[in-house]
Amino acid sequence: MGKLRALREDDDEQKEERTDVVKYRADEHLELLKPFQRATTDYVFRRLFTDRQPTRQFLVADEVGLGKTMIARGVIAKAIEALVDEVERVDVVYICSNQAIAEQNLKALNVIGADVSPFNTRLTLLPLQLEGKKGIAARKINLISLTPGTALDLKSSLGTAEERALIFEMLRKAIGLRHAGIRRIFRGGVGEEKWKGWMERMHRRDDISQTIRSAFVNAVGPEILGRIREAADLARTRVKPDYRDDLRPARLIGELRRTLARICVDALQPDLIILDEFQRFAELLHEHDEAQAPEKAAAAELARALFSYSDNCGNSARLLLLSATPYRMLSRSTDDPEQGDHYADFLRTMRFLFGDAEGAARAEDLKRELVAFRRTLQSLPDAHTAARDSRDRVQTILRQVIARTERVRLTEDGNSLILEHRPKLAIDPDDLREAKAVARVARLVDAPGLVEFWKSAPYLLNFMRDYKLRTKLQEKKLAPPAELKQAIREAQPFMITEEQVEGYESIPPRNARMRALHDTTFRDGLERELWLPPCRPSFGFPRSATKTLVFSDWSLVPDAIAALLSHDASRRMGMTKEMASRASRPIGIEDMLPMLYPSATLAALIDPLELEARFGRAHSSHGLREHARGVLSEALEPALLSRLAEDRRLAVLHLDRERGRDTDWRQVPALESNEEQDESNASVRTINAISDAFRAEAAPGHAEPAIVDLLVDHALGSPATCALRALGRFAPELPFDDPDLSAAAIGVALGFRSLFNQPESRALLDETSPTNYWRDILSYCLDHDLSSVLDEYIHLIIESDRLQYVAPKDRVRSIARTILNVVSMRPAQITLDHWSAGRTRLRENRFEIRARYAMRFAAKTEDEKGIRRTGIVQAAFKSPFRPFVLATTSIGQEGLDFHPYCSRVVHWNLPRNPVEIEQREGRVHRYKNHAVRRNVASAFGKVVGQQGGPRHDPWSLIFETARLQEVANGGMGDLIPFWLYPGDAKIERVVLLPPFSREIERYEELKSSIANYRLAFGQPRQDELLELFAKLPPEAKDKLSELQICLLPRAAELADKEEVGDGRTENENPILTQTASN
Template sequence: MFAERDPAIRFLVADEVWLGKTHVARGVVAQVIDHLRRTGDKRYDIVYVCSNAAIARQNLRKLVPEGIEPLEGVERLTMLPLASLNRGDDQQAGVNLLAITPGTSLQFGRSTGQFRERCLAYAFLRASWGANVMNAPARRIFWHGVTANGPDQRLRRVEQRYRSRAQESLKTFDTLLMEVEQSRRADGRPALRQLFDELAEGLAWKRTFPDALHGAHRELIGEVRHIMARVGIAALQPDLVILDEFQRYKDLLQQDPSNFAIELAQHLLNHTDPRTGRATRTLLLSATPYRMYATGDGLGYNHYEDFFDTCSFLFDDPERVDRLRDRFRDLRLALTSTESLAGAEGICHAIGTELSSVMARTERLAATPDRDGMLHEPDTLVEVKPLDLRAYHRLGNLAEVVGHPEPIEFWKSAPYLVNFMERYRLKDAVVHSAADGSFADGGGLEPGPGLLNWADVVAYRRVDPQNGRLRWLLGDLERHRAFELLWIPPSMRYYDTGSVYESPEAAAFTKRLIFSGWRVVPKVVSSLVSFEAERRAFAGRSHTYTADYRRRGGQRLAFRTGERTAGQARRGEHAGLRRAASMTTFLLIWPSPSLAELGNPRPLDHGGHRPVSEVLTDVAGRISDAIAPLVRGAPTHGNVDQRWYWAAPLLLDRETYLSVTHLLLVDGGLSHWEGDGSDRGLGAHVAEANALLAYGVEALGPPPDDLSEVLAELAIGGPAQCALRAISSVAELPIADQSTVLNAARIAIAFRRFFNAPEVTALIAGGRSEESDVGEGGGRYWRDVLRHSISGNLQAVLDEHTHVVRDWLGYLRLGDDNRRAQAAQDIAQNVADALDLRTSSLRVDIPSRGQNGRYLELGDHRMRTRFAVAFGNQTLDEGGEARIESVCRAFNSPFWPFVLASTSIGQEGLDFHLWCHAVVHWNLPTNPVDLEQREGRVHRYKGHAVRRNVAATLAPALIKGGLASGDDPWSQLFAMAVPTRLEADGEMVPYWVFHTGPARIERHVPVLPFSQDAATLLRLRKSLAAYRLAFGQPRQEELVEFLGADRSDDDLLRLASRLRIELSPP
């Protein structure tokens, strides 16, 4: 980009989804800074543009070179004049790196923006036009829409804060204001000052803002915000602009001086340094910079023009674009001729050479020996049962009654359509017909095939899928024993337990990401699969499927309290105070550095995997030695004091890590237990812990005989201890560091709520009654939690999860203590949020008898979703769109949900690869690119399939040699994987692709026998082999059909390999 000859002023990185475009951008940022430093520049300005503000903030961390902090609080170009830009000096360079979104910085049109933007506009205009014109009606122009806390006074106070900054940029503002005024006069529009005077006059003595003035108000503020954005660009002087997923705002790259947003974008992208004459460089990032493949769906010719529009922007040279068009035309003629294809190879080489000067694209298919990119399509057996056909007959009759077309595509996709459909013409017609009496005496809405029997749901009886695809999915989950799991088994376990988590079926399990073309599918799948999971959890019990299900055996880890009697009162206390009655629950959330060190289950010594019994014995021995001084001071006669189970860890920490006990119990106390403040009993438990530490061993009776063994379970499987070790390793912090301890407590608190969920409790505790959990002794639910955590290798799960979350959040390097502490906080928050995903419920309509016994009404019922969830277009009853981000975090964790069903993800920039490498194409897309885009969502950096293979191949050697104490095990594992890379592999191995091992990106296509979908799948497979041959061509589908007419799939693959336009970087 800074070559002396023919530099690439604009360059596109078009790698496939999540092949590291952000990593490439980070390298470019570092090289740009290095180049400018060598040229003598003291200041480097870099702008990152992304359509989503949250993603922009996340990716900004990944772009920042070590030792450099991005500009904080600057997310709009209009507010840039207020920023304290790093100017640089002889001792240190000034780096200004900021993230903006097009919607708030460029595409705001005539919007009046935020109040603080209008305050800055007021400061500029007050300085430019004089304070004397800013009377009370004039000031109302800027505070209109704000009602709270005296808006006029707020405006004046904020303007005083902004005044000095506005003065610094006033010269630039006045110059641009003059340009705008001249342009408006030339176009016959009123001057901004005239608009201002008319507004001030029109608002004088008015109690409300007249409707007639709104247009002028928006025009004035919109123009001033536009000027402020240009002032910001002028102040910034961008050296590099990064446009991420720019296809979402591609219209900004066009030429249209009459468009506000486009004009601003052109000022940003075409900026030239007035001192050096150096043009701003632009780096574009997108997996789909243009429509990759077009079918004959009415949009079939968009690829060609879209591709050349992109090339026109990149080359910024019409002659080169025309030459490229000619070469693609020659290639099409060569491909469709009956002569040798030798000439086509030369044309492809010439096109690749031309395009490589402005773009690069890496594809994962090229990264494996057989060019399959780790992709595998297992056989998917879909059965159609007689009951399915009877349901179709019922649905067809209903459609005929209401005059709806043939519903076979609906029937193939989902069962119980009348119950689950929303906003479908068929459902609306049924509802209207039912209301006007068309279904007299039932007439099609009576119980039977095709309609959900709510009595079966209430009684937790099995609900027949009545659909081949749903039946296959339920069978697939059962085959992998998924309904018996609370989290995905770790890719690298630390010891052997023989539990379900180590069974071959569960060990091969990964989450399922389902795509469908129908909105009803995610709703049906999430409701009925979650119901099946809940039904199995409560099997054999008397519970019914009711709205108050949380009362049935959940909350076993509540902070219960009781009345303190006179005999229980300590010195200084009085009877009647609430006493803590569940201190073992408090123990589960207590992050004990002492136990975390004594009970580290990672295999640190040579020897490999060991049975968990040996690990428990070793840990119990170390704990026995550690608590020996405490136990020696305890009474030897009297009743066994079960308080030792929770008291011993606190006393150990007081002796070894006094700062931790002070931090959690004294310095801030309850305020540190964020997230559990609503539990009224927590305060009593914190007070109980403080009292114990005050009185010490003297307050305790004889310890239980199994104290060391129970504490060994807590040390190995306690959620707080597992979180302590995981956070300490991935954030590179000491295990007793304040950040480590507080964030481990945050995770442990979320685990408490997770283990309190009724269906989770049912899976862990089995059939034991809630009453058996009263008390502090062994054998109760808190012990069940510990044993389940041990059997599921929870430490290995958290180590793996926190490692990938750290990278996913952008903490690829941890330069100093502040960054480590921030990483620990963000990782812990992500883990806790995933555990805290609330159970949602979706509407289900059940026909019920109306007057005269007719089925006239559809009663509104609810079905819970937790094990499987709907994503995107569905209307959720709790949180609506705000729930989407929570669902993403939860699915990208090892915990429930295990199934995500959506209609909306295929073309969105969302990641689902952390614990999923199986994509289910419930309904096939129309073209091969969409198929690849769907699968690309789970085939990304350090994805689940990659980790499983790396672990299967290298973990035995790592564990046999012993893990480095305190270090991140997965960093050690990937460090071992790098030397296995062959010279031909490139840097995709081992982070994006690792072919050796059992895991593959799974493409599941549940196709009904003898259906049209089978032929569609064959066509898509063939198109996958050939569509790259149609790159840069009009009428792509016709060309692909022509090339594949007389060729097998293998022949097409060989042809595509020969005629590949090589855009891979050297």
């Protein structure tokens, strides 16, 4: 039965069941788009679905950071709206390069409802998710996420244990064997008992798709079944079977996985496929020689089957490709040929976009026009008019399959937020002494040259764990020559010792780049802060502090940065060996209960925003306290205050009970605990402790004359009460004593309990008494404006996770879970090696440094645990909380965003071309980035005290005021003020160039080519054109920008309509009657 079978009019039950889906409307999702994003969305949808000559493939190549994911969201919503009444099921498949990007973007792409989770799966596990009440086949609309490495490129032939158990279960009867040999073939590296558990669990499942099972058994056939039985007999009778090549378990399982994957493609039935950052897996788009690259050929064949899917009614899947760098954007004659060539990559991509049927011919047409364009460029400035005409012909061809928006096209100065810093790097004598000592060791073990490593990081012998130097040392450590032992002894001053780490001794940053980073990141005093100051504080003046993102070419650099900066930050916080020992025993819930209790009375009475509206802006935390003191003195009668003073520790609980705000704690649900917390049941125990305290009588104690001051500290400094008030702003439907809102606030407060239990936090607050530590915490949170910090952060969470349309109770729980995970994240442990020379051998001692102030961003594995840890680290960096420095390599970071609290990018090593500079800085130069928020708050922050009402979102008001002002000034109100806004805050580009190095001259060349490399778009030998442009007279250079190829959809829309003669009205729906060109 074809997928596009119309729904039967007489099937009343089916119509009633799907009434809510039939009414699907894209409007609420399209309203989230900015004008330039909406223009692209509408244009892409028209080219893919409604034009008379549509295309099956379309590329959105917007400049990095402009929200391609939001455009994809809009296209998905429009496609669902158009198809949902016409087809049995709408399947949208999202494919990206890794799980970190998938986890980040699925929330943004989910337009199918908060209660309908996307499927984030492997293609070969589809049989477990296709059928059943909540399966893909039972849903009217599906969003399915895959990654090429787990779905298409099956080079890891054994797959996962779950995959193998599923395959075995589906083939159980066909194979007909149950002995240990067959289990050995399928279990891979899993132990015998564990594998039996996998088989038993899979055998009990009743949701395995019978349709796929039947197709799979038929497709496998007797030949491979025979080989499986033969291999199983060998495995049963021999300890070390000598398999023929075609009997190797990895090969057999690999063949089965590929067969199953091909069947699952047909079962998936995609309508729209999103390929995000597809350049990371571009090989899957093109054919490969099976003889030379069988794995690539198999993966590409499977990909083509998915991408070219058509059902038996002739309706085909559409592909939306997303990438700011869909091909190598710039290549030079001096580049390594293995890195790719712009011209070849460009034409190959264009052939794919134009489709199998006409791709080669249309690519040749484009090639001829590009040759003509190049000739006119080479004849500048005389051929300016001819060049413009030639450029227009190229644009017309490209706009059929590509749209691209760039900041420079929509603003007078797209780089107005960029501010360059080039710290002066000084080389100290000790730097050279280390270089000499380590070079001698490397020479004696025949390790590669270390010059680039030495320029990048200090203490190389500690951090070379993934490099040949360490491997070579390990090879020689049992019988080292005397000269090597002496070299190791002479290198001792240039290694970090375990005693230095455990004693929190000073470790000098012996490297010019490391010293520059050290000075840059510590200049704002962040080493003594647990979170960044808010962009719009409740008191005083804004501070300019921001987070720092470091890009390096070498994987040892992130470890060195995380270890050295975090160690020094801990020292500056007052850490000692004694405190580390004492803080190993966390302070319990009972002792910290006052800071864990969310007071509904105080949240309602005291709001910093309302205090500002009433009294004006406070100049300091002391002034804010005085404003709150006045409100509480008016609101609370003296007799009540006198009673509260009798039990100051639990005064806030008694206040809520006296004021009738005592939540029914039996109805408060526990927030699911983060796996990183030491105590998984902390939420339950906290709720029980609060409930017990409410039932108990007030404990007698001494009178507290400053009870109002204590309540002020609770109102403005308690993590629980600050969270209750902040969460309440974004769920005004819930009263402050609502059980779900209270549970969420407690969850947030438990995150802060973990944070303040960290040894560094206890050292910073000079904790001396566990029973009174909560008082220090309240004061710290008030003085560091936690209330404003949470207001700002929750605003960003809601937009990032698309929680606007989620039910209020689910919204606050989701927010609380995010904050809990981030704030309670454990420090990383950076492993260091220390080498020493004994009498006969080398000794290698391994130890660890805690890293929380600075961290590395690198997923060592793609398993679930590694992915989850990487996701938490990214989420923490996107929060106001630590880490304040994140160090990574450039590899694999395309598509990830780090911008909410970071506006400083450090180029540790110089990028190879200007495109990489834009890619790196595009990680932070994004929507509502930290610099933009600081500038917009500076200009419009005062409206909060003038126009805001109780329980409102101050940041929505600030940005809406800025948008209306921009529109009043004649702007669109999109890029400005959401991506760009003038002011003192900038995106800082920090470039670390060693003195007297060739990199200084190369950087100047890079900067000059940033402006002009786009003119060489689609051209071979691009560096020749760039050299030609550099030699033009100044007046001709000023006109070069007029000749850049523009693929803005606004400009393209009219041109395309004229070209294809599209005269239909919007009400016509040709989606099901037109076949896209392929």
